Amino acid sequence: MTGIALLGAGRIGQVHAKAIAQAGAKLVSVFDVMPKAARAFGEKTGATVCDSAQAAINHPGVDGVLVATSTDTHVDLILAAADAGKMVMCEKPIAPSLAEARRCIDTLGDRVDKVFIGFNRRFDRSHAKLNAAVRGGEIGSLEQLTITSRDPYPPPLEYIPVSGGLFRDMMIHDFDIARWMLGEEIVKISAEGGVAVDPEIGRLGDVDTAIVTMVSASGKQIVILNSRRAVYGYDQRIEAFGATGMLISDNPSETSVKRFDASHFAAPDAYATFFMDRYTGSYRAEIEAFVDMIQSGGKSPVNAVDGFMASYLAEAATLSCQTGRSIELDVSGKPTWDTPS
Structure with a gap:
């Protein structure tokens, strides 16, 4: 054993x-x-x-x-x-x-x-199946990738100063998913962050709501959406849009029953309350x-290089958010920017 x-x-x-x-x-x-x-x-x-x-x-x-x-x-x-x-x-x-x-x-x-x-x-069954389908050409050439990650509630405030910030702590998973789905490196990134959930998070030097747009080496477009609060639960979705179709890895639900009547047109409730449930x-x-x-x-x-490249994207996104400008990236992971004063 x-x-x-x-x-x-x-x-x-x-x-x-x-x-x-x-x-x-x-x-x-x-x-x-x-x-x-x-x-x-x-x-x-x-x-x-x-x-x-x-x-x-x-x-x-x-x-x-x-x-x-x-x-x-x-x-x-x-x-x-x-x-x-x-x-x-x-x-x-x-x-x-x-x-x-x-x-x-x-x-x-x-x-x-x-x-x-x-x-x-990467090891989630639905995400892995979507990735295999994209790599297998089931939607033709991938053109746009949208990744949504929203937590049900913010972490404790004492965690914020030691977290490294939303881009390094939370969105880093999405940067890895993007590289994995694309099979190529990112060459340009732009990030916007705001404080829509809790003003104290902003006073502690972080953001709680963010959007990142990226462009890959071959011109594919990527959008990542993050929020520290989703009142309806843990929200984890991937949408891959290609020349011949679209694939979605959606939030799992407890049942497949949907209700259609005079007051409802609704999917079943998602069963995952946080990452421990969603990603068991x-x-x-x-x-x-x-x-x-x-x-x-x-x-x-x-491997460790994948870990490094995700950190590279998180660092660049943090800088873009701080400076309000797009960041050009080196596919080898060498910084192409100056640290803001």
Whole structure:
């Protein structure tokens, strides 16, 4: 049985622990900077509680390491696990800044394919089927891609200053989805952000509502819509429009029953209240892919370079929002802009 060391016993760590069990792997060791949280986690899962990340990484029976700690620790833990000869999976984003993300991939060198970045939405069944259909030419040449991601409610206010901002924290998933769907890089990006949900988010230096438009290397158009509030629930949709048709990956619903009468023309209610519900299946599929990668010694389907490029787009979007101008991009991920004063 494949053994996993989990670094980070917080909310996302618990999501991964459940997925590890569902995937038929074994959670061998766990470490968290909060010893009480680690102990509670160990008692619940049966994993050995370690007093350091290095001890968890090197614990007997560990084949792979899953990093689910705070973003500022990601790079050092990825490198520590890779240096120990382990396959690594790391929650998004790969790093808190573009410079740190660059340090990570430069230090990894030819080991970038041994690092699996946790963009779990690629493993959602509907999104994956849409992607396969687009790549298979079912709608002809893809011309426009629209990605909508809206949370049901904002995160706690204390999270805002340490989140890195909406583009780096929330929209980074959508930047990865765009690259995955397109199969090519983005060459131009423009972002607009506003504060429509909670003025306190603005006072803390972030936006809660944003729209990004992008152009790919071959001229495809991409629109991403984000909001920290959707009163009707967790809203996750992708629309791919092509020369011969359109494909939509819609919000899942509890049933397929629709009501048509004098006062209703309505689809069924969506059942997902947040990402834990909406993406339960994708977290499991993601872990299954990681376990397969460990067992086969193969390449990561979402590697460290993918993590870096998503961070590159997030950084450029942040700058565009701050300066009010479009940003030209280098497909190699080298910054083509000056940091605003």
